Amino acid sequence: MKKLFALFLVIAGLPALAQSDGLVVTYERTFFWSKVYEKLTFLSEEEKSRMKNSWGVNDEGWKSKGQLVASPGQSKYVELEEEADGGYRGRKSEYLVFRDFDKARKMELEEFAGKMLLIEDTLIAPKWKVMNKIKEIGGYMCMMAVSEDSIKGQKIEAWFANDLAYGSGPERYYGLPGMILEVDVNDGEMLLTAIKVEKKPVAELLALPKKIKGKKITTTEYEKMMTTHFRDSIKSRRNPYWAVRY
């Protein structure tokens, strides 16, 4: 708490400096496959409960890490490679979300059903509802806001820190008065939690890789592809989540 007050003094005393500084937030992403299988309409109740009662009980979530670099005008989110734990190590998924708040533009690079997509479009923030709930994440007081993604059928719960005056957040989530430090999708199917918040200059870190390859599409086209993919996969009794980023 004392730290908070010290921080408050710094912010109050040097607001201009605080603005020119940047923020680097590392998130841990936990994804629960067993919860997603519940949503596959082509499986019977028996098959779903069988999965839940066998390996679902031991599902501790599939963990990966991502990093957000934010300045007041821009932000960049990338997936981090998992640390070696002695055994086989999988490939990190290609993922980049770049936002330019000043120009109101975004650029997203994402693997989608075996293809690399490059979505370049104007920035349109999700519609947020700010709720009366508060909790502390990593020493920051966060408020809760909720939103919905009708394309992917997701109920989003985000916790943002007003003390961190950056309107950004991990992955596709942003547009709140403070930095989003936690996201909970569909009551725990996927969790994004800040595990490290660092304040430092970020100008260099915000630089984009020189080569960005991907099929250029718009947000509308992306949403249409997603809808088709979900419809065809379910019809063919396939798990649509195998091939796309949740």
Next chain:
Amino acid sequence: MKKILLLAILCLTLSVAHAQTSGRFTLKGSTVDTAGVPLPESTVMLLTPKDSTLVNFARTAKDGTFEFKNVKRANYLIKITYVGYLPYQEAVKPKDDDVTDLGKIKMTFMDQVLYDVVIKAFRAPLSIRGDTIEYDPKAFKVQPGASVEDLIRRLPGLQVDQDGTIKAQGETVKRVTVDGKRFFGDDTKAATKNLPAEAISKVQVFNEKTEQSRITGVDDGKHEKTLNLQLKDSHKKGGFGKATLAAGTDKRLEGKINYNRFNEKNQFSVIGLGNNTNQGGMSWDDYQDFKGSQSFNWGDDGDFGFGGGVRYISFGGDDDESLTIQAGRGAQNRGFNKNWAGGANYNFDTKKTKFNTSYYYNQTTQDLDATARQTNFLTNSAFTKVDTNGRLNFNENHRGSLRFEKTIDSLNTLIVLSNMRIGSGTADYFSHQEFFRGAQDTTQLSNTSDQRNFSDFNSFALGNTAIFRHKFKKKGRNFAASLAYNVNNSEGTIDQKSTNRFFRTSETTPDSILNINQTNYTKSLRNQIKGSVLFIEPFAKKFVVETFYNYSLKSDDVDRDVFDINESGPVRNTNLSRYYRNISTYNRLGTSVRYSHNGLNIAAGVGAQQIHLDGKFSVDQNDAVRTNIDRKFFNFVPNVSLNFDLKQNRYLYGGYNVSVQEPNIRDLQPIVDNSNPLYIRVGNPNLVPTVNHSVNLGYNYFNPGSFIQMFFGAYYNYYDNQVIYSQRVSENLVTTTMAENISGGKNFNLYGNYGFPIVKTKSNFNINASYNRGNNLTNINGELNETKNNGYNWGARLDFTPSDKFTVYTNANWNITDTKYSISSGQNQKIINTNYGAEMNVKLPKDIYFNSRFSYNSYVNNRFGFDQKMPILNVSVFKTMLKSKKGEIRLSAFDLFNKNRGISQSAYQNFVSQEQVRTLARYFMLSFTYNMRGVAHSVRRKGFGY
């Protein structure tokens, strides 16, 4: 340019005019603390009062002021936060003027105590999502043991009448659900009076469509107040079960029942089954329902080695002797089998401790009649055996298991497991064999043999393993150690009787007759202690080095007493009686380096291993004459593996490894086993281990967008010092075999598969092809025979899934094996096996389904005039019934054409054989199933589709 400017001015004027008429306004104010000092950089949010949607937000300036310009004229909710102060919230009603000034907004300082209270306990008493009001019971204190009704009394906006009727915002609550499901029908009080308040994590009140509009699908606009109680996970519990009973023609019966009860930490299940329809034990589905959370355990194998970092699921061996429950054996298509099985399982699961125990019993009675024909090729000659035999086998097993897993802390894990099996059985075997000179069974009869064997055995096996894993603070540095103790104890008696007639001069009167009447008692005891350690050390970010050491000490005590039964009684046969004790010590030390970065994993390593066999043989325990076999075998075993994720769902994988198989102790014993007078085995104490070099490479591709999938690959095996059984066939067609080492045996396989949708989601096509080539070496009468097999397989699959009411699945497979024998090229031959299959599913009205499966198999070997065709048609019609479709009644017909037999043919080493087995053919069956989880049917094949 002028035009644009003009347009801009026009727009600006218009919008100003618009603002004036339709009412946009400016909202301003400033934030100060209780002493009146401005609070810069505080967050000001403008929300809609209806559902708190965020409209705009701003930060206060240095002097604490904020301003929202040009805001649509409406009521708002203003919410202000500032570090160390209580969040402030106020309803805003715009004044008639252009500017609404909220003045100085005083924020209340939050002291340490209050802050803690707010952070730890501040949960909004209610939150609103759409038309759902959600209460958090934690914010409303009730007495321990209070009912949900007591809790509801305290919730604002809810009231409970004298008779227990609940009203929400004045309206009567018509329905109470628990986790969204009805609780004891329409009695709203059943749940609220009976459930404890502490089991509830959320109370939700919302408007639900009426039952009628839900059934008809037409929203009649009427809504009922519904109260939903969300249970805490710790209070989730349930049960499911399934029972099937079936009876058919020919006294065919089937029954199966399982039940599983669980809550958050405990799972308990039972299963029982019995049938005389050749249905083996548990299916994979049954196994999963039975073992629950302990169905699949990673890292239970303590034999660390190459790739030790990769944990995999091990299920023990494939044979009947496995210590663990074997699932997914499927239907038995040999003979007539009666099966009984049953068991119970209990799991306890928490994050730190997992415990499992289970017991399972199974028995099988098998009645089997077979006719077999085998032609053996010798140097420029051949002989043919025709065998008619019958078997009556009984087998039973009791299996028990215990498993305990403790996560001591985030760095240390301990796993202890113990599996036990007690088995017994009998086998009654009788056979009439006729041997002919030549490749046909019509040429000269050489000898006949009538055999009758009866065996009776008991066995006990126990396997215990403890595995300890430690992670060091340095990420990636790991240590693991394992210790195992295994016992295998068995005892058996075999009575062997045979009459062997040898014909040389006449085909009707034998020249000589050999009668065998022996009793063979065998007792064997195996003890094994083994241990392994593994250490993994990362370096240079992308590399890890793995070092492992394995040790095993195995002792075998085998006592075999053979008696010739004469008229005067049993006489000990000292040629065949044997006592031996063999101690086998195994040591292996190895290391490998793994590179892993961005989807590329390459590992290369080498191990050095030594096997020491120390055996002592004698006629019996008291015999002072002991033969010693003391052999040491040392080998280097290299290992390379590759795994490459090439992106876009393309994967490349491959590897090279060397495995060493020590010689079987039975083959090493320098004795002559003539218990089958027509097939005599001779041991060879000079055997060395077989070294197998194997290489494989494969590629995999799947496109989830177009649903095209493809895979292909190749593998190759080469054997050094392969243990083969060389044959010497006498004039009387008595075969004497001896184990010998030969290098040069090899096999190669090439395979590929390609599938694509013809019409996406409605029709798929898949083709596959493979080629295999094998070179097998054997010594036949002192001459080296090389058998070359060339196998060609190809097939296609076509699926039609046009609608939810009709589907057809078809397939065709061809398999040709071309075999060439170097010692007898005249006997080269082709085996052709063909299979065509079709399945049709139809959904009829009233939940009636129709399923038919047709398969047509043909087995051809023209060289021997073997040509068998087997058309099989199975048909069933079934209907789901009862509430929630929990029941199913089914009428099935199996093998309508009454053609089912077990047919197999193969060509290997220096022989070619065909076998036909009598098995279950046409029968009709009526069955009923009750499934607590509902009987769901689809015309699509189960599980995940291609």
